[in-house]
Amino acid sequence: MEFKEAKNKFVQTWGALGSQWGINKTMAQIHALLMVSNEAVSMEDIMDELQISRGNASMNLRALMDWGIVYKEYKAGERREFFTAEKDLDELASKIARERSKREIKPALKILKEVSTIEAKDSAEEKHFVDQTTKLYDFVLKADNMLDKMTEFNENWLGRLVLKIMK
Amino acid sequence: MEFKEAKNKFVQTWGALGSQWGINKTMAQIHALLMVSNEAVSMEDIMDELQISRGNASMNLRALMDWGIVYKEYKAGERREFFTAEKDLDELASKIARERSKREIKPALKILKEVSTIEAKDSAEEKHFVDQTTKLYDFVLKADNMLDKMTEFNENWLGRLVLKIMK
């Protein structure tokens, strides 16, 4: 396979994977493109490579910067802006985890807490509801904490040891 | 909050969460409904509670069964079928992880392997591409393995210990 073909395949695949996980295709594609670029890329070039409109490029770059996984860069003597992606994968995973936790999991936990603490009457149905949502709350909380700690966990010696054992 | 209201809130929230993670809303809602039901539910009742059509209910129940997280149940003396959800959360997480790994991560890994093993010419651009995609391959593989082992990890003593330390 040739470089250009490989690069395109990678960008397409990353885009498809993104949309399967609730991240829009273009956003994932831009990120992919920046990940494998050895230097900062202008919006013009992004538009050109991905065949997307200026507005689309602008909005998704903004979103990526909001997630903290793409940075703006200024080049001396150049008026226009260039973009680079976070390339350290642990850092990337950590930021994505933090962001999704904040945006989705934390609000869901709040609701779970609410619904799991209703006054359960004596019906088996209501008892089961409270029991199950309580378990779910605990589970999601635990999973959220794990996600949160994943990176530092990945980096510490005990984590490495456990990872080895798990393989 | 009253039981009916709480149940509805839970089903809606779970549905919204699902669609943010690439699972369709109805599928997640049906699952939510079954999770908090203390007894098996008929298709008729699901349609009724979620206000969805027969076809929609049927297709999403089928999908949930394909994922292995919803089961058909037959009641003596009843012709129609009833459905229950996997209620053990570790088991649920494990099945979802397995399924998403099989459907999405494994194919993505295959592509990553392909594109990361192209013959990199001497340009810095191509070298960076190969380097970055290789790192990504390793990272995704590691993450996939972790997901795979999460359940048994959660259950074993060392896992529990590490979890405690991580908190």
Add this chain to the structure above:
DNA sequence: TTAAACTTTCAAAAATAAATGAAACTTTAT
């Protein structure tokens, strides 16, 4: 201060994903 170069916004259009519902199919009791 102004005009060129560039970026952002957002209403409308296009693309995509999900839901409907009626017909086809299957199962089971008689």
Add this chain to the structure above:
DNA sequence: ATAAAGTTTCATTTATTTTTGAAAGTTTAA
């Protein structure tokens, strides 16, 4: 064997999400 009870399928419709593009907004150099 058959008809009643129930389930599945899938072409069409509907809803949702994403993209476009032109206008508005910014910034900077002269």
